[in-house]
Amino acid sequence: MAKAPPPRKGMPDPTLTETQFRARYLEQFHDPAFRALDAELERIVQTAWDAYSNHRKAPVTRKAGPGFADPGYDLSVDWLAARDEIQAAKARHDDPNGPLRFLIVNASARSEHTCPGEMSKSWRFVEMAADIFQTADNTAVRVLDLSRLASEYGRNIHPCKACFSTAPALCHWPCSCYPNHSLGQVHDWMNEIYPMWVEAHGIMIITPVNWYSPTSPLKLMMDRLVCADGGNPDPTRTHGKTVSEAKQIELDGWDYPRHLEKRQFAVVVHGDVEGAENVRRALADWLSFMHLCPAGPSAQLDRYIGYWKPYATSHDELDADTAIQEEVRNAARTLLMGVQRDPMGEFTGSELQAPREK
Template sequence: MKTPEPRKGMPSPKLTRAEFTERYLSRFADPAFAPMSAELDKIAGIAWEAYRDHRKAPVTRKAGPGYADPNYDLAVDWINARAMVDEAKARFESGDGPLKVLLINGSSRSEHTCPGEMSKSYRLVQMAERVLSKAGIETTILDLSRLSSEFGRDIHPCKACFSTAAALCHWPCSCYPNYSLGQVHDWMNDIYPMWVEAHGVFIVTPVNWYQVSSPMKLMMDRLVCADGGNPDPSLTQGKDAKLAKAEELKGWDYPRHLQGRIFSVVVHGDVEGAENVRRSVSDWLKFMKFTPAGPDAEIDRYIGYWEPYATSHDSLDKDTDMQAEVRIAAEQLARAIKARRGGELVPTYEGLESPRQK
């Protein structure tokens, strides 16, 4: 099959130097920076050159043995991220290491910034964490509210490389950091190993406008590389779209980097959408070959249904049934990952390859 040319035709986002400089310096609006204006102008000039010259990854190293092109210049940031993923994979595959669960708080709300109050999602995560710890499971809490409350904590949007060609989407993601565009502080290089080393995942998310929360969606989209992503950027010479198309058309083996994990999901809303959101999260995980922990491990509920938001925490205090359901979902997850390690829970998809790949 002839490799198609990548389609072009969208307007350029390129900034003029004046536009770039104005935007770059806008982060220093605090009058306290005024005495340093000359120095900031010099820094802005260097930043402009990096932007103009597309210096996405200014620090690189030869890929070396084991890559399709050992002489390809890999970003050191990506090399370090890959090493963290490989180390996490070794921990996951170790038969004698501790069983681990990644607990995810999907809410962006916390008392440490504008909302002035902790989220109900975080409280539910804490309930699950206590059950898992009591069961002897090692836990890590990924608190996505940090995106809205912590300096320099970002998850940049997925650029949808997979939609151009599967091989163009690298595992772990190589799109960030992009220093020339100022797309730095990307949290995903820390988050990928959390997912890789976990035997189970426990997700709690609120409903935001019939969808998961903004932080949850950012993370979900950026995990596309974990399901079919290319572990060798040198194979596509970085982001060469046509070369990536050619690689996919040769026959892509679609490596599933996270398959085999087990999950529980808790979705809570206040007026509408909880069931649909729970289905979307569960379906996403199942597509990546995750297994539900049990019949009570996928929950969608309403807390303070059509009641004032001001009293929603009080509503959760009173809803002891939901609290019990969250604890049951956590207990089922603990039992399931123990059964998986003991050989009592066998993935039913092993040896059965789908005739369709994404």
């Protein structure tokens, strides 16, 4: 078996000096109301600097325990809690006596609760789709509203660090890159989002086009879902982020576990000028590559609303376009019927063994 090559190095060091760190940390207390607390803030920034300079990414850990490759390895309690939630979500998904579970993703960042001052058209489509699922028998519906990244305090999806590109085993399921307490990379939403995807039998993504592409909130979530497609469920196998071990595990043979396989999906993409078809295709390709299954042709929709017309009247254009409203409902109905026929996705995917994974 080939020996793993050493990791390549040579990029600029991003480490801050204490002066730089102090200035950046205190930016969050710019409000003059904090001046009465400057003495307390001085103590806090000193503690934060100590955590940063000593790289205390996961300051609270416990032994991994039984069921892990190295039971004596210290694992982050944050990661262990996220793993427990995913396991509970999988049990809900696999329960033959439970409801059919649907997740609807609103991928627009626009809402009346931030600068735009108006709801998105995507949200209106979400409500139409939700009504289809909720009025069916034995269903449970959750809405993941990604606009909260822009409107809710402390709601973040941090960027993927592309561990998978170094070696699949380095990409842990769920993601262990966050929270990183030493860098202040906290409030990461993904540990709540992963179970939403895991428990669902059917997933419907509704999104506008932003500059020929998926929206930035959607793309952040997509990238962080890479660990769901081939990610390593046991960080003790790589003793955290030990690159040489992860590389060797891949070269010795990695099984690419598909943690979301066989769930069915629908995609609705709407635009005003260009790019709707490309974004719809990109999303469907991404979901299919992760071994999720398309519910059917009418569950994949790309349309323009108010083509080349004023943005100010775009909601009026949607009011008038009753055809697209019904097409969105039909996309939801198609996903509903697909899940009703085959809730565990046993017959929608190929049984052929791929000659290579990814």
